[in-house]
Amino acid sequence: xxxxxxxxxxxxxxxxxxxxxxxxxxxxxxxxxxxxxxxxxxxxxxxxxxxxxxxxxxxxxxxxxxxxxxxxxxxxxxxxxxxxxxxxxxxxxxxxxxxxxxxxxxxxxxxxxxxxxxxxxxxxxxxxxxxxxxxxxxxxxxxxxxxxxxxxxxxxxxxxxxxxxxxxxxxxxxxxxxxxxxxxxxxxxxxxxxxxxxxxxxxxxxxxxxxxxxxxxxxxxxxxxxxxxxxxxxxxxxxxxxxxxxxxxxxxxxxxxxxxxxxxxxxxxxxxxxxxxxxxxxxxxxxxxxxxxxxxxxxxxxxxxxxxxxxxxxxxxxxxxxxxxxxxxxxxxxxxxxxxxxxxxxxxxxxxxxxxxxxxxxxxxxxxxxxxxxxxxxxxxxxxxxxxxxxxxxxxxxxxxxxxxxxxxxxxxxxxxxxxxxxxxxxxxxxxxxxxxxxxxxxxxxxxxxxxxxxxxxxxxxxxxxxxxxxxxxxxxxxxxxxxxxxxxxxxxxxxxxxxxxxxxxxxxxxxxxxxxxxxxxxxxxxxxxxxxxxxxxxxxxxxxxxxxxxxxxxxxxxxxxxxxxxxxxxxxxxxxxx
Numbered sequence: 001x002x003x004x005x006x007x008x009x010x011x012x013x014x015x016x017x018x019x020x021x022x023x024x025x026x027x028x029x030x031x032x033x034x035x036x037x038x039x040x041x042x043x044x045x046x047x048x049x050x051x052x053x054x055x056x057x058x059x060x061x062x063x064x065x066x067x068x069x070x071x072x073x074x075x076x077x078x079x080x081x082x083x084x085x086x087x088x089x090x091x092x093x094x095x096x097x098x099x100x101x102x103x104x105x106x107x108x109x110x111x112x113x114x115x116x117x118x119x120x121x122x123x124x125x126x127x128x129x130x131x132x133x134x135x136x137x138x139x140x141x142x143x144x145x146x147x148x149x150x151x152x153x154x155x156x157x158x159x160x161x162x163x164x165x166x167x168x169x170x171x172x173x174x175x176x177x178x179x180x181x182x183x184x185x186x187x188x189x190x191x192x193x194x195x196x197x198x199x200x201x202x203x204x205x206x207x208x209x210x211x212x213x214x215x216x217x218x219x220x221x222x223x224x225x226x227x228x229x230x231x232x233x234x235x236x237x238x239x240x241x242x243x244x245x246x247x248x249x250x251x252x253x254x255x256x257x258x259x260x261x262x263x264x265x266x267x268x269x270x271x272x273x274x275x276x277x278x279x280x281x282x283x284x285x286x287x288x289x290x291x292x293x294x295x296x297x298x299x300x301x302x303x304x305x306x307x308x309x310x311x312x313x314x315x316x317x318x319x320x321x322x323x324x325x326x327x328x329x330x331x332x333x334x335x336x337x338x339x340x341x342x343x344x345x346x347x348x349x350x351x352x353x354x355x356x357x358x359x360x361x362x363x364x365x366x367x368x369x370x371x372x373x374x375x376x377x378x379x380x381x382x383x384x385x386x387x388x389x390x391x392x393x394x395x396x397x398x399x400x401x402x403x404x405x406x407x408x409x410x411x412x413x414x415x416x417x418x419x420x421x422x423x424x425x426x427x428x429x430x431x432x433x434x435x436x437x438x439x440x441x442x443x444x445x446x447x448x449x450x451x452x453x454x455x456x457x458x459x460x461x462x463x464x465x466x467x468x469x470x471x472x473x474x475x476x477x478x479x480x481x482x483x484x485x486x487x488x489x490x491x492x493x494x495x496x497x498x499x500x501x502x503x504x505x506x507x508x509x510x511x512x513x514x515x516x517x518x519x520x521x522x523x524x525x526x527x528x529x530x531x532x533x534x535x536x537x538x539x540x541x542x543x544x545x546x547x548x549x550x551x552x553x554x555x556x557x558x559x560x561x562x563x564x565x566x567x568x569x570x571x572x573x574x575x576x577x578x579x
Contacts, residue, residue, distance in 0.1 A: 001503055001537040003077040003086055005049060011576025012072070013564040015046060019537055021528035021560040026509075027544040027567050041566040042574025043541035047155055047508050049074055053089050054149050055099065055125040064093040068579035079503070080105060081132045090117075099125045105132065134182065135500045142192040147171075147179045151491065152502060154484075156510040164469050164487040174198050177465050183495040184467065185432040186458075187425045193418050194464045201411050226398040233391045240384045260364040263357050270354045274347060281343045288336045415462045422460030433458050436494050443486040443530075444471050447522050448479075454486070477514040485511060485523055493534055504537040512542065517549035524555055 005015040015024065026041040048056075048063045053076040056062075063069070073092045080087035083105065090100040102117035105128060120128075129145035130136040136143055150167035154160030159169035166176050174195035181191040426433060437456045444454030452472045459466040469487040471479060488505060495501025505527075512520050527538040551557050570578050 001079050002050075002539065003079070004075075005046065005053075006075045006077075007575075008073040008075075009071075009576070011571075013042075013566070013574055013576060015574075016563055017537065017539060018562065019535075020531045021524065022537065022539040022562045023524070023547065023557060023560045024539070024541045025544050025547060025561055025565055026541065027565055041568055041572065043509050043543075043566065044156060045574050046541060047153060047506065048157070050076065050153055050506065051149065051155060052093075052096075053091055053099075054129060054153075055122040055146065057096075057122060064096065066093075066579060068577075069093040069575075088117075097121060101125070101128075133502045134495070135498075136182075142188050142195075143179050143182045144175070147175060148182070148501070151179065151183065151488065152504065153506040154488070154508065154511070156508050161481060161484060161508075161510055164484045165467060172198075174464055177467065180467055180491065181465065183491045183501055184436050184458075185494065185498055185500065186429060186465075187422070190418065190422050190425055191465050193414075197411055197414055197418065198464070204408060204411065226394055230391065230394045230398060233387055233394060237384065237387050237391060240387065244381065244384060256364050260361060263361045263364070267354055267357050267361065270350050270357070274350050274354075277343055277347055277350075281340065281347070284336055284340050284343065288333065288340065412462075419460050419462050422465055426458055426460060432494075436490055439493060440469060440486055440490040443489055443526060444482075446526050447482055447486070447519050456487075456490070478516055478519065481511050481513065481515055482519055482523065489527065489530060489538075492536065493530065496534060496536055503535060504539065505531075506539040507541075509541045509543055509546065511540075512546055518553050520546065521550035521553045521555035524550055524557070524560075528560060 001019055002017045004017065006012065007014070024043065024046060026043050045063060052062075052064050053074060064072075064074075070093060072094075073090060076089045077086045078089070083103065085103065087105060088100075088102045090102075091098075098119050099122060100117045100119050104116065104118035106118050106120060106124070126145040129149065130141065130143060134143065134145060134148050136145075147167065150158075150160065154167060158167065160167045162169060165180060166173070172195070174191070178188055178191045178195060182188050433456075440456045441454050444452065448454075448471065454469070454471040457466065457468040457470060459468065469483050471483050471486075485507070488507070492501060492505040496503050512523075515523070524540070527540070530536070531538040547557055564574075566573055
């Protein structure tokens with residue numbers, strides 16, 4: 001059972017729950033104007049916060065995503081299976097990815113003297129809800145803790161009151177039915193197989209549509225066309241294999257090819273060396289042009305202009321320097337000439353060698369081109385490898401096409417088999433379905449008398465398992481909502497009795513919209529009696545005028561009204577402020 005819903009914000013009006021029937025009332029105050037509305041008092045926010053604390057993810061439009069609640073930390077206290085003390089669940093609106101539970105019910109570590117809270121992710125928290133509140137025996141089971149909680153605490157914002165067997169508008173009927181089968185004690189595995197077959201059928205239809213597309217159709221194709229194409233490719237492969245088997249390769253061709261490659265490398269090396277040596281030759285020839293004896297005649301003219309006469313000793317020294325320089329120049333010129341001659345001879349030799357190699361290479365290439373045996377064999381082998389790869393691809397596509405075309409027959413056969421298995425299973429679980437049917441019948445007749453014949457229909461079909469609550473009605477919204485009330489009450493009692501569900505059920509005030517005051521009074525009285533008899537808790541939010549209508553026909557509400565009394569005033573709502 002739930003004990004309290006609180007916040008770290010002092011403006012928040014803490015909600016305290018008790019056993020049995022709990023009515024959270026939103027009142028219209030004496031100072032309210034015609035424009036005041038109890039839609040902002042926080043009735044539905046209580047439902048949303050309970051879901052938030054039970055691990056709901058939500059999104060940008062979720063209540064707890066509002067920036068006004070960014071610093072709020074919400075806490076839910078409740079009984080927990082296997083605990084003697086109360087479990088405290090805490091989650092911050094600004095840090096929704098971590099949930100604190102105290103004491104640690106993860107059972108990942110032995111209990112210590114100083115018990116600490118466990119910080120877990122919403123996914124881990126969902127598994128704990130499945131394991132402890134809904135009695136799931138294995139992690140990664142077919143059921144979903146969030147889906148089951150949505151049947152226990154329906155939300156109007158997600159379309160929870162549109163159908164008895166769905167909790168939101170886009171919910172897959174197979175997902176809903178898997179979880180309902182768990183609550184009613186039916187074979188969840190069989191219901192999950194319906195879901196699996198439905199997913200396979202959906203995939204098959206998409207592939208069939210894709211196969212009709214001119215581009216995507218090439219990925220799979222049709223088996224009849226692929227069979228013909230495979231035959232044609234196999235014929236080409238047979239011919240290629242025969243040609244290769246009959247082909248004779250002369251060993252000399254390989255030797256000739258190797259020699260031709262070797263000569264080509266030598267020619268390339270010679271050309272590279274020639275380029276370097278020609279560059280060196282050009283540098284040497286330019287150096288020879290720059291070689292010249294020094295001219296010292298300018299010196300005598302310069303001395304004459306200065307009216308100076310060169311002495312004999314000075315003239316002798318100049319003659320010696322002149323002779324030395326002439327010797328150096330002649331030696332330099334001789335060396336350059338010899339190196340130029342050597343390079344020209346080397347280039348000439350390389351040219352002759354390159355010409356000889358070129359002639360030999362031409363002979364070899366003519367021999368290879370005239371024979372062509374190696375090229376022909378290589379081409380045949382390449383064509384064979386290409387056709388083999390194409391054949392393998394076609395065979396894979398053929399298998400996929402056959403599987404796709406046979407999948408419909410296979411799925412239909414599995415559905416017929418599954419339908420029969422479900423029929424046999426329901427016969428074996430006759431006591432469970434009878435119990436659920438009897439409870440639903442009793443609850444509905446408490447609301448509408450013995451003039452109607454309400455029942456629960458458990459119907460295995462070829463497409464899916466169906467659980468359908470039936471009450472003869474005129475199509476009114478009020479009766480539709482009371483069908484949901486009786487259905488939820490039946491599922492909660494059945495699940496709680498067998499340890500497959502929690503001991504609480506919560507309904508928003510929207511469930512009672514359009515319901516006759518007599519049925520409202522009877523529903524509340526029934527919820528009070530059933531919750532007391534079963535040791536359960538029924539929590540409902542209501543507008544004061546709707547509750548007053550039930551009181552006017554005899555319902556005694558005072559023992560069941562809980563604190564706080566929400567109002568339509570700015571500071572009278574659940575959060576203590578408007579945002």
